[in-house]
Amino acid sequence: MIRKLKRLAGASALAPAMLAACLATGLAVGPVTAQANTLRMAYDADPVSLDPHEQLSGGTLQLSHMVFDPLVRWTQELGFEPRLAESWERLDENTVRFKLRQGVKFHSGGEMTADDVIWTYQRLLESPDFKGLFTPFKAMNKVDEHTVDWVTDGPYPLVLHQATYIFPMDSGFYSGDDANGNPKATLKKHGDTFASKNASGTGPFTITAREQGVRVEFARFADYWDTASPGNVSEIVFTPIKENATRVAALLSGDVDFIAPVPPTDLARIEQNEGTELVTMSGTRIITFQMNQNRREEFKNPKVRQAIVYAINNVGIAKKIMKGFATPGAQQGPTGYAGYKASLQPRYDLAKAKQLMADAGYEDGFSITMMAPNNRYVNDAKIAEAVAGMLAKIGIKVDLKTMPKAQYWPKFDERAADMMMIGWHSDTEDSANFSEFLTMCPDADSGAGQYNSGNYCNPKVDELIVSSRTETDEGKRAAILQEVEQILHDEAAFVPLHWQNLAWAARSGVGIADVVNVMNFPYLGDLVVE
Amino acid sequence: MLRFLLRRLAQAAVVMFVISLLSFSIQDNLGDPLRELVGQRVSEAERDVLREQMGLNDPFLVQYWRFLGRAVEGDLGDSYFFKRPALEVILDKFPATVELVLGASVIILFFSVPAGVYCAIRPRALFSRLMMGASIVGISVPVFLTAIMLIYIFSIQLGWMPSFGRGETVDVGGWGTGLLTADGLWHLILPSISLASIMLPLFIRLIRAEMLEVLHTEYIRFATAKGLSRYRIWFLHALKNTLLPVITVGGVQIGTMIAYTILTETVFQWPGMGFMFLEAVNRVDTPLIIAYLIVVGLIFVITNTLVDLVYGLVNPTVQLAGRQE
Numbered sequence: 001m002i003r004k005l006k007r008l009a010g011a012s013a014l015a016p017a018m019l020a021a022c023l024a025t026g027l028a029v030g031p032v033t034a035q036a037n038t039l040r041m042a043y044d045a046d047p048v049s050l051d052p053h054e055q056l057s058g059g060t061l062q063l064s065h066m067v068f069d070p071l072v073r074w075t076q077e078l079g080f081e082p083r084l085a086e087s088w089e090r091l092d093e094n095t096v097r098f099k100l101r102q103g104v105k106f107h108s109g110g111e112m113t114a115d116d117v118i119w120t121y122q123r124l125l126e127s128p129d130f131k132g133l134f135t136p137f138k139a140m141n142k143v144d145e146h147t148v149d150w151v152t153d154g155p156y157p158l159v160l161h162q163a164t165y166i167f168p169m170d171s172g173f174y175s176g177d178d179a180n181g182n183p184k185a186t187l188k189k190h191g192d193t194f195a196s197k198n199a200s201g202t203g204p205f206t207i208t209a210r211e212q213g214v215r216v217e218f219a220r221f222a223d224y225w226d227t228a229s230p231g232n233v234s235e236i237v238f239t240p241i242k243e244n245a246t247r248v249a250a251l252l253s254g255d256v257d258f259i260a261p262v263p264p265t266d267l268a269r270i271e272q273n274e275g276t277e278l279v280t281m282s283g284t285r286i287i288t289f290q291m292n293q294n295r296r297e298e299f300k301n302p303k304v305r306q307a308i309v310y311a312i313n314n315v316g317i318a319k320k321i322m323k324g325f326a327t328p329g330a331q332q333g334p335t336g337y338a339g340y341k342a343s344l345q346p347r348y349d350l351a352k353a354k355q356l357m358a359d360a361g362y363e364d365g366f367s368i369t370m371m372a373p374n375n376r377y378v379n380d381a382k383i384a385e386a387v388a389g390m391l392a393k394i395g396i397k398v399d400l401k402t403m404p405k406a407q408y409w410p411k412f413d414e415r416a417a418d419m420m421m422i423g424w425h426s427d428t429e430d431s432a433n434f435s436e437f438l439t440m441c442p443d444a445d446s447g448a449g450q451y452n453s454g455n456y457c458n459p460k461v462d463e464l465i466v467s468s469r470t471e472t473d474e475g476k477r478a479a480i481l482q483e484v485e486q487i488l489h490d491e492a493a494f495v496p497l498h499w500q501n502l503a504w505a506a507r508s509g510v511g512i513a514d515v516v517n518v519m520n521f522p523y524l525g526d527l528v529v530e
Numbered sequence: 531m532l533r534f535l536l537r538r539l540a541q542a543a544v545v546m547f548v549i550s551l552l553s554f555s556i557q558d559n560l561g562d563p564l565r566e567l568v569g570q571r572v573s574e575a576e577r578d579v580l581r582e583q584m585g586l587n588d589p590f591l592v593q594y595w596r597f598l599g600r601a602v603e604g605d606l607g608d609s610y611f612f613k614r615p616a617l618e619v620i621l622d623k624f625p626a627t628v629e630l631v632l633g634a635s636v637i638i639l640f641f642s643v644p645a646g647v648y649c650a651i652r653p654r655a656l657f658s659r660l661m662m663g664a665s666i667v668g669i670s671v672p673v674f675l676t677a678i679m680l681i682y683i684f685s686i687q688l689g690w691m692p693s694f695g696r697g698e699t700v701d702v703g704g705w706g707t708g709l710l711t712a713d714g715l716w717h718l719i720l721p722s723i724s725l726a727s728i729m730l731p732l733f734i735r736l737i738r739a740e741m742l743e744v745l746h747t748e749y750i751r752f753a754t755a756k757g758l759s760r761y762r763i764w765f766l767h768a769l770k771n772t773l774l775p776v777i778t779v780g781g782v783q784i785g786t787m788i789a790y791t792i793l794t795e796t797v798f799q800w801p802g803m804g805f806m807f808l809e810a811v812n813r814v815d816t817p818l819i820i821a822y823l824i825v826v827g828l829i830f831v832i833t834n835t836l837v838d839l840v841y842g843l844v845n846p847t848v849q850l851a852g853r854q855e
Binding site: 042048049055056057128129130132133189190191192193196211212213214239240241242243245246249250252253254255375404405406407408409410413427437444447450451 | 560562566567568569570571572574575576579608610612614678681682689692695796797801806809811
């Protein structure tokens with residue numbers, strides 16, 4: 001590399017200063033990479049805030065897993081793994097007792113106790129983004145310094161799911177007032193708060209420098225409790241690189257060691273390239289279209305909805321538009337979730353679709369409007385165009401509008417088109433969550449069906465979902481949720497397209513395969529770099 | 531002169547006012563900022579509470595009046611994303627953009643003048659024809675593509691150049707500069723070339739056309755007849771008059787170039803104002819969008835004023851607006 005630089009500098013007759021410059025860079029880069037324990041990573045965006053409770057988003061959770069630790073966390077197989085909670089047991093129908101790990105140090109030096117956990121839980125209840133997750137809970141009580149009881153309002157099956165969202169914060173560190181006289185614990189959406197710029201957790205990394213939108217630097221926490229972790233990354237330099245092509249180029253040219261997301265167009269290239277490795281997983285975010293029954297009389301007829309589902313070749317979309325980087329589906333929850341029913345498979349059949357249209361009395365078709373975002377989901381606008389083309393074949397003329405997500409969401413809230421695209425990831429990693437937001441009868445008071453722009457409403461589905469909330473027997477609960485998927489499938493409640501796959505790429509020797517997961521928060525504390 | 535500057539200042543104030551009004555009135559069409567601030571499961575009712583707290587539910591005039599009141603005091607509001615005064619965020623990003631524009635300007639200046647002059651003096655030479663052909667291609671290839679190609683060739687294939695970012699910077703009196711470190715200069719090369727790629731062909735063609743015209747004027751023929759050396763005629767007499775319109779266009783183009791940095795900065799993840807603006811639009815960070823538009827408007831006014839002043843110095847026959855009557 002140095003010789004190359006020299007040659008270049010000499011050949012183009014640059015000033016001596018420039019030559020020195022090249023040499024200096026060459027030398028500076030050398031030793032740093034030789035240590036191999038600095039991980040230079042690039043994501044498409046950097047965290048909005050250091051406050052883990054400000055925004056419920058992938059970026060916040062990724063950061064939380066670096067700087068904080070949850071009580072329990074997901075394994076790659078979607079099981080639970082003890083973290084700050086060493087063990088747990090169900091005391092009665094409504095209570096789960098968590099035993100906390102002892103001797104866990106915060107970055108500030110203090111020890112983590114039950115008070116910190118309860119303090120954090122109380123703060124979560126004040127977060128507009130997070131409090132919704134905890135509505136089934138009544139209280140969290142301290143038993144002793146390292147034991148808490150978490151009490152629900154009634155029997156609740158997802159206590160551990162929600163425990164993955166509790167990342168104990170250092171209550172001592174966040175107490176008192178900051179330099180401006182505001183309480184350090186203040187939680188504000190768009191404010192210059194102490195917590196949005198400072199952090200103390202128990203996690204594997206501390207933040208050593210941060211320039212928002214440019215880079216974040218992390219260093220391994222010397223007193224990290226998990227001494228059994230194989231992780232050997234001592235420093236992380238995190239750079240957001242917005243542009244897909246540049247992010248891939250940065251990996252291929254060796255400027256960074258680890259990137260995500262990887263655009264579908266570059267998957268093959270990274271896989272074939274020597275020196276880089278690709279890790280992919282079938283994702284959990286379902287992409288769907290909803291058919292608005294309040295706007296269109298036609299959509300009230302299940303036959304028309306079925307015709308639309310039969311007319312859309314979602315297997316073809318996954319193959320051609322998504323380049324195989326998606327798993328075509330016929331239900332809401334992906335495989336691995338309680339409600340997944342293997343017998344429900346994509347059902348593209350154009351002849352049958354035409355027959356259904358004729359049976360419903362719409363042989364001549366009709367015209368509808370459709371809207372989709374163009375920068376929210378992978379290839380969203382292209383998918384919408386393909387769907388519009390497929391519907392034309394059964395006589396449904398589509399007037400399609402695509403727009404950036406910033407403009408799309410207000411339109412979605414208005415239910416501004418007859419068919420609208422919506423993707424959904426269940427933040428509880430559970431099947432019921434899809435129905436609660438997408439297919440339950442819309443009800444402003446309970447918040448059910450908040451994203452049900454189709455206004456599909458079946459009291460039976462509502463009843464089943466409500467009963468699943470209090471069913472703590474896993475087998476019975478799975479049967480209930482599978483019945484829901486079957487009903488939605490039979491009635492063609494919505495148009496299922498596919499689950500978006502996930503991809504990460506790294507230079508060879510960076511063991512990302514062992515630390516990534518479908519939730520897309522890599523456990524970088526456990527990352528091994530050769 | 532003073533009168534000219536005062537008049538310009540008044541014009542600038544009007545321009546700023548119009549920009550602020552326009553950008554303020556389009557903000558509702560940019561999207562809902564709340565959507566970018568909260569997670570997907572937060573209900574509309576709760577979003578509305580937050581909207582109310584932020585004063586976004588107030589009537590347009592109330593909001594605008596509040597904005598004007600603060601703007602007069604130099605406060606253009608806080609960025610939602612950066613959680614800091616928008617103007618402060620822009621000033622932080624300003625050096626990166628200025629240095630990028632400077633890098634591109636240096637490239638343009640050093641290549642366009644010799645190339646343009648040569649093409650005018652030897653219009654039929656092979657090099658001139660190649661140059662003219664290449665400049666057409668240069669004008670038509672989008673910056674985006676040029677930048678990606680440069681990264682592909684020099685970063686991925688050859689491994690010579692860094693693929694993104696600004697490299698190491700040092701702080702000189704509040705101005706974070708990359709011009710003083712080797713790493714910083716190294717990172718500046720590819721982005722500067724990309725940014726220059728649109729303007730360079732334009733300037734070569736402009737200089738060539740102007741020079742050709744000047745070479746056909748009476749006084750040049752007279753000078754030739756008088757027996758002056760060809761080089762003296764070309765580089766002293768002809769070039770001077772060629773550069774007059776070039777200065778005008780150049781001044782205006784510097785403003786345009788600052789706008790063009792949006793694409794270059796995005797591809798190279800260059801932490802400047804252009805990239806910041808694009809991100810602000812994506813995030814519906816309205817205070818930052820409005821502040822950016824006002825600052826860019828101000829830059830246009832300032833560069834145009836400077837061009838007028840310089841023009842007056844280069845060509846004494848031109849009178850500034852204030853002296854005309």
